[in-house]
Amino acid sequence: xxxxxxxxRQRAELREHILQVARDMVMKEGxxxxxxxxxxxxxxxxxxxxxLHFENRDAIARELCVRGFQELLAxxxxxxxxxxxxxxxxxxxxAYLAFGMENTETYRLIFMEDxxxxxxxxxxxxxxxGPKSFALLVRxxxxxxxxxxxxxxxxxxxxxxxxWAGLHGIISLKLTCSGFQGAPAExxxxxxxxxxxxxxxxxxxxx
Amino acid sequence: xxxxxxxxRQRAELREHILQVARDMVMKEGxxxxxxxxxxxxxxxxxxxxxLHFENRDAIARELCVRGFQELLAxxxxxxxxxxxxxxxxxxxxAYLAFGMENTETYRLIFMEDxxxxxxxxxxxxxxxGPKSFALLVRxxxxxxxxxxxxxxxxxxxxxxxxWAGLHGIISLKLTCSGFQGAPAExxxxxxxxxxxxxxxxxxxxx
DNA sequence: AGCAATAAATGAACGGTGTTCAAAGAACGG
DNA sequence: CCGTTCTTTGAACACCGTTCATTTATTGCT
Numbered sequence: 001x002x003x004x005x006x007x008x009r010q011r012a013e014l015r016e017h018i019l020q021v022a023r024d025m026v027m028k029e030g031x032x033x034x035x036x037x038x039x040x041x042x043x044x045x046x047x048x049x050x051x052l053h054f055e056n057r058d059a060i061a062r063e064l065c066v067r068g069f070q071e072l073l074a075x076x077x078x079x080x081x082x083x084x085x086x087x088x089x090x091x092x093x094x095a096y097l098a099f100g101m102e103n104t105e106t107y108r109l110i111f112m113e114d115x116x117x118x119x120x121x122x123x124x125x126x127x128x129x130g131p132k133s134f135a136l137l138v139r140x141x142x143x144x145x146x147x148x149x150x151x152x153x154x155x156x157x158x159x160x161x162x163x164w165a166g167l168h169g170i171i172s173l174k175l176t177c178s179g180f181q182g183a184p185a186e187x188x189x190x191x192x193x194x195x196x197x198x199x200x201x202x203x204x205x206x207x
Numbered sequence: 208x209x210x211x212x213x214x215x216r217q218r219a220e221l222r223e224h225i226l227q228v229a230r231d232m233v234m235k236e237g238x239x240x241x242x243x244x245x246x247x248x249x250x251x252x253x254x255x256x257x258x259l260h261f262e263n264r265d266a267i268a269r270e271l272c273v274r275g276f277q278e279l280l281a282x283x284x285x286x287x288x289x290x291x292x293x294x295x296x297x298x299x300x301x302a303y304l305a306f307g308m309e310n311t312e313t314y315r316l317i318f319m320e321d322x323x324x325x326x327x328x329x330x331x332x333x334x335x336x337g338p339k340s341f342a343l344l345v346r347x348x349x350x351x352x353x354x355x356x357x358x359x360x361x362x363x364x365x366x367x368x369x370x371w372a373g374l375h376g377i378i379s380l381k382l383t384c385s386g387f388q389g390a391p392a393e394x395x396x397x398x399x400x401x402x403x404x405x406x407x408x409x410x411x412x413x414x
Numbered sequence: 415a416g417c418a419a420t421a422a423a424t425g426a427a428c429g430g431t432g433t434t435c436a437a438a439g440a441a442c443g444g
Numbered sequence: 445c446c447g448t449t450c451t452t453t454g455a456a457c458a459c460c461g462t463t464c465a466t467t468t469a470t471t472g473c474t
Contacts, residue, residue, distance in 0.1 A: 003442080007450085036432060046453045048434075057432065112319050115383050122386035130387065154398050158390050162373065162398045165388075169376025170369070176322050179329035180337065181372075183365050191361050191369045195402045210471075214421085243461060253424045255463075264461065 015053045018043050022060050023067075030105045031061060031113055061109060061117045068106040069121050069129040075099045080136040085143035086197045092140060093167055093189045100171035101185065112172055137163055149198045159196070166192045222260045225250050229267050230274070237312045238268060238320055268316060268324050275313040276328050276336040282306045287343040292350035293404045299347060300374055300396045307378035308392065319379055344370055356405045366403070373399045 021042045025034050036057055040047040054060050075098070079091035100107045110118050121130040137160035144150045150159065170188045173180055181188065228249045232241050243264055247254040261267050282305070286298035307314045317325050328337040344367035351357045357366065377395045380387055388395065 115385050118384050158398050161388055162395055165376030165380055166373045169372030173372055177325050178322050188369055191365050
């Protein structure tokens with residue numbers, strides 16, 4: 001009886017379709033412009049139908065969040081394969097910056113809207129794209145420490161957090177306080193990396 | 208004819224009262240919960256009356272923004288009087304962090320909501336609280352460079368931008384992605400400062 | 415004091431929002 | 445063909461920001 005199977009498939013397809021259209025709306029006009037009614041209009045269903053597939057508007061946003069973060073992770077992963085720690089950090093920073101500047105509304109959704117939307121992303125300490133991405137940075141920082149090219153008294157997790165916060169700060173200030181930054185984001189990221197990475201050989205032992 | 212004067216004063220007082228109540232609402236429940244109707248209710252006027260004093264809801268938000276930023280500036284200024292550059296940077300960071308963590312909704316309003324709300328703050332390159340605050344950081348960074356305790360190849364403006372972005376990143380991630388950071392914000396700020404400030408005497412000339 | 419002119423405040427409406435639920439419709443199994 | 449089950453929806457509720465003609469209050473003048 002492949003009939004319930006087909007129904008299930010159709011149901012999943014519709015759900016996917018809704019998400020796709022919602023994604024487009026968010027990317028084009030931001031999360032604030034994502035309205036259940038307009039979304040229902042766009043997929044040619046009644047508003048009430050959306051609630052058969054999603055608990056509410058926030059549930060859609062959450063789903064878009066995890067997908068967006070998965071994209072971010074996918075962008076970071078290649079950069080994380082670079083051997084040289086300093087260069088790796090630099091490439092990670094570039095990749096993160098590029099993602100943020102090219103998917104501004106997605107970035108806003110993940111990192112700058114309500115905390116409840118992105119809460120899920122950091123829960124599964126092992127599986128979620130949040131911890132996975134973070135782990136890439138931690139490893140890079142640890143490698144940098146192993147090469148003696150950054151603060152070695154602080155745990156790599158904390159260095160990674162500061163690094164992430166720096167990147168996030170640069171991007172989010174660009175997005176919200178556009179008139180603030182004088183220098184282009186790329187230059188700021190470069191300086192950020194420079195503050196974190198010490199010179200190759202610190203002239204004998206540094207202390 | 209002190210009569211028009213009195214009218215003007217009463218008008219200004221009402222405007223002030225509205226702003227005060229609006230501020231309370233924002234600080235308690237966030238900008239999203241600031242509704243013209245509830246605000247009108249709270250000040251015991253009809254909703255339409257608010258539009259005699261403010262162009263629209265965003266105008267109220269903008270006003271709250273500049274006031275919030277003035278508070279931030281007022282918090283930064285004492286810290287900027289410290290002589291020792293490294294310590295000054297540290298104190299500035301502490302003050303900024305404290306402001307952000309104690310006035311979370313105000314902070315969100317200024318730095319994390321719509322760019323149009325905070326656009327004014329950075330326009331007057333001389334007068335506004337934005338440039339004034341930024342100048343404090345630039346001077347601190349310049350002093351740090353003069354003492355030979357940070358990157359000296361990069362202009363102090365850029366260092367200050369990266370520093371600000373780092374602080375902002377730490378605070379805004381705490382606010383929006385609470386489950387993300389493992390270490391307390393204070394520790395992260397400390398590390399941020401540490402990455403920016405080099406050791407007092409870099410063992411002879413460092414290069 | 416009473417009246418015209420001016421200023422202040424508002425009620426009601428418009429078009430929008432998220433969400434719910436009883437009712438209608440379509441698809442299925444017997 | 446009918447009854448059951450699943451899907452879809454129209455209509456409603458309670459909000460929202462904003463506008464504008466109308467009403468209410470205040471002032472200046474006779």
